[in-house]
Amino acid sequence: MKVLVPVKRCLDYNVKARIASDGKSMDLANVKMSMNPFDEIAVEEAVRLKEAGKVSEIVVVSIGPDKAQETLRTALAVGADRAILVQTDKPTDLGGVEPLAVAKALKALVEKENPDLVIMGKQSIDDDSNQTGQMLSALLGWSQGTFASKVELGDGNVSVTREIDGGLETLKLKLPAIITTDLRLNEPRYAALPNIMKAKKKPLDTLSADDLGVSFEPRLSVVSISEPPKREAGEKVADVDTLIDKLKNEAKVI
Amino acid sequence: MSILVVADIDGKELGPATLNAVTAASQLDGDIHVLTAGDGISAAAEAASKVAGGAKVLKADAGHLCHALAENLAPVVVALASDYSHILFPATTFGKNVAPRVAALLDTQQISDITKVVSASSFERPVYAGNALAVVESTDDKKVITVRATAFDKAAAEGGSASVEDVDAGSDTGLSSFEKAELSESERPELTAADIVISGGRGLGSGENFSLIEKVADKLGAAVGASRAAVDAGYVPNDYQVGQTGKIVAPNLYIAVGISGAIQHLAGMKDSKVIVAINKDEEAPIFQVADYGLVADLFDVLPELDQKL
Numbered sequence: 378m379k380v381l382v383p384v385k386r387c388l389d390y391n392v393k394a395r396i397a398s399d400g401k402s403m404d405l406a407n408v409k410m411s412m413n414p415f416d417e418i419a420v421e422e423a424v425r426l427k428e429a430g431k432v433s434e435i436v437v438v439s440i441g442p443d444k445a446q447e448t449l450r451t452a453l454a455v456g457a458d459r460a461i462l463v464q465t466d467k468p469t470d471l472g473g474v475e476p477l478a479v480a481k482a483l484k485a486l487v488e489k490e491n492p493d494l495v496i497m498g499k500q501s502i503d504d505d506s507n508q509t510g511q512m513l514s515a516l517l518g519w520s521q522g523t524f525a526s527k528v529e530l531g532d533g534n535v536s537v538t539r540e541i542d543g544g545l546e547t548l549k550l551k552l553p554a555i556i557t558t559d560l561r562l563n564e565p566r567y568a569a570l571p572n573i574m575k576a577k578k579k580p581l582d583t584l585s586a587d588d589l590g591v592s593f594e595p596r597l598s599v600v601s602i603s604e605p606p607k608r609e610a611g612e613k614v615a616d617v618d619t620l621i622d623k624l625k626n627e628a629k630v631i
Numbered sequence: 632m633s634i635l636v637v638a639d640i641d642g643k644e645l646g647p648a649t650l651n652a653v654t655a656a657s658q659l660d661g662d663i664h665v666l667t668a669g670d671g672i673s674a675a676a677e678a679a680s681k682v683a684g685g686a687k688v689l690k691a692d693a694g695h696l697c698h699a700l701a702e703n704l705a706p707v708v709v710a711l712a713s714d715y716s717h718i719l720f721p722a723t724t725f726g727k728n729v730a731p732r733v734a735a736l737l738d739t740q741q742i743s744d745i746t747k748v749v750s751a752s753s754f755e756r757p758v759y760a761g762n763a764l765a766v767v768e769s770t771d772d773k774k775v776i777t778v779r780a781t782a783f784d785k786a787a788a789e790g791g792s793a794s795v796e797d798v799d800a801g802s803d804t805g806l807s808s809f810e811k812a813e814l815s816e817s818e819r820p821e822l823t824a825a826d827i828v829i830s831g832g833r834g835l836g837s838g839e840n841f842s843l844i845e846k847v848a849d850k851l852g853a854a855v856g857a858s859r860a861a862v863d864a865g866y867v868p869n870d871y872q873v874g875q876t877g878k879i880v881a882p883n884l885y886i887a888v889g890i891s892g893a894i895q896h897l898a899g900m901k902d903s904k905v906i907v908a909i910n911k912d913e914e915a916p917i918f919q920v921a922d923y924g925l926v927a928d929l930f931d932v933l934p935e936l937d938q939k940l
Binding site: 388393394396403470471475476477480500502503504505506507508509510511512513514515516518519520521522523524526536539540541542543544545546547548549550551559560561595596597598599600601602603604605608610611612613614616617618620621623624628630631 | 641698700701702705723724725727728729730731732733734735736738739740741742743744749753757758759760761762763764765766767768769770771805806807808809810811812813814815823827851859862863868869870872875876878883884894901904905906907913918919920921922923924925926927932935936939940
């Protein structure tokens with residue numbers, strides 16, 4: 378069984394996002410970029426399925442600038458077999474390549490690669506859209522298991538336990554299927570140094586949007602980006618009695 | 632043209648976040664129709680017909696729409712889409728799961744998690760874990776939108792008298808089926824609807840210690856939440872998680888206990904009316920957003936709160 382895992386290069390989880398001086402984009406110059414954390418979980422899940430003997434090949438794909446090769450190499454170092462970069466110089470967070478366009482590009486790749494399963498992050502931590510997996514599933518007419526916290530491959534199907542508002546829900550999906558990962562699915566490993574060296578020799582192909590017959594022109598234009606209103610720090614209280622008194626008599630919330 | 636709000640069906644009932652989506656719809660120009668889709672959902676359709684501001688309720692009632700399977704539900708919405716300029720979903724796990732499937736089938740770039748209606752085609756939405764607010768303008772003919780519940784008041788649940796009309800429920804695609812649900816059973820209010828929320832972080836140290844939080848929650852009639860760190864550490868289930876990647880809450884009172892205040896967490900609770908932080912680290916960033924801060928050991932404070940409330 379072949380698995381396709383899309384991965385995205387994003388502003389690192391620990392870096393504070395700053396708005397660029399144009400007020401219409403984010404300042405991403407000279408800041409640390411990393412693989413989207415939900416995508417790390419997707420790669421890990423695919424690698425575990427391979428280690429369990431249920432998956433034979435893992436192809437990772439990224440859409441982004443030349444530097445997204447680093448993100449793909451990270452996935453290769455963790456255990457993916459092959460990588461594809463769909464190269465673009467458009468922004469991939471806002472005002473550039475949007476989830477629908479990504480889903481269309483991935484659909485074209487799925488039709489080329491014929492995987493049985495696509496595992497991807499539920500959202501990227503830059504534009505926070507949470508759309509691409511569901512859109513890809515719709516365009517392919519496949520089943521979808523979003524926000525997965527457990528994945529069990531069966532014969533011609535896959536059971537996916539999903540994180541929903543009220544708790545957990547388990548669905549049985551007919552293969553081929555799209556799975557999007559939630560936080561508790563697994564804990565991604567770090568790549569070992571020898572594997573990082575080996576990853577440099579694994580195949581990495583580069584394609585363009587034209588090669589896939591898709592357009593990366595945005596449908597949404599960014600009118601403005603602004604800082605959210607700041608909350609002012611209040612007061613420190615000395616003890617529990619004071620706290621209860623303030624909540625009762627000053628804030629009147631209890 | 633009219634506006635379609637796709638209702639979140641919670642079991643067989645009308646999910647509360649639907650009411651916030653109706654308010655967002657009321658800020659657009661057009662009649663509001665509410666689609667209730669599910670299996671045996673007459674009561675939900677009835678409830679939807681009473682929501683103030685709705686002109687019509689559409690009911691798609693069929694066995695294969697049980698559990699809101701996205702593969703079966705999306706075509707029902709798509710079949711209705713030609714009559715609507717905007718299709719809104721609440722940004723619950725239901726809406727997040729189904730809306731993009733609808734948007735892709737309509738060849739529309741969805742706008743997720745809106746916090747403000749700026750115009751019929753421009754909307755504000757938080758990005759980068761709430762560190763920035765983007766206003767985006769859609770060039771698509773039809774807008775597919777998910778609505779962040781905490782950013783809009785709830786429409787009145789009573790007062791409306793919309794007609795209920797049956798619509799084509801489509802057919803079973805056979806792509807997916809429901810196996811089971813393990814829903815958190817709790818006497819406490821639902822996290823996103825509670826007036827008071829008390830959340831614990833990694834400072835609690837273990838899942839057992841969350842009982843200290845629960846005791847105080849029960850005294851206050853509060854819901855219990857958690858930071859992502861506490862969820863990652865396995866102290867509590869993920870549906871407790873408050874934050875950009877979990878639930879967004881905005882109660883009257885939010886009490887953060889042993890939570891440092893990572894950006895990710897703040898994004899999920901900073902619109903609360905009053906915030907209390909209890910943490911022994913006086914440098915913890917949570918104090919920068921707290922109205923009342925208590926620098927103390929939570930293992931002393933929680934039992935004392937339990938006793939004195």
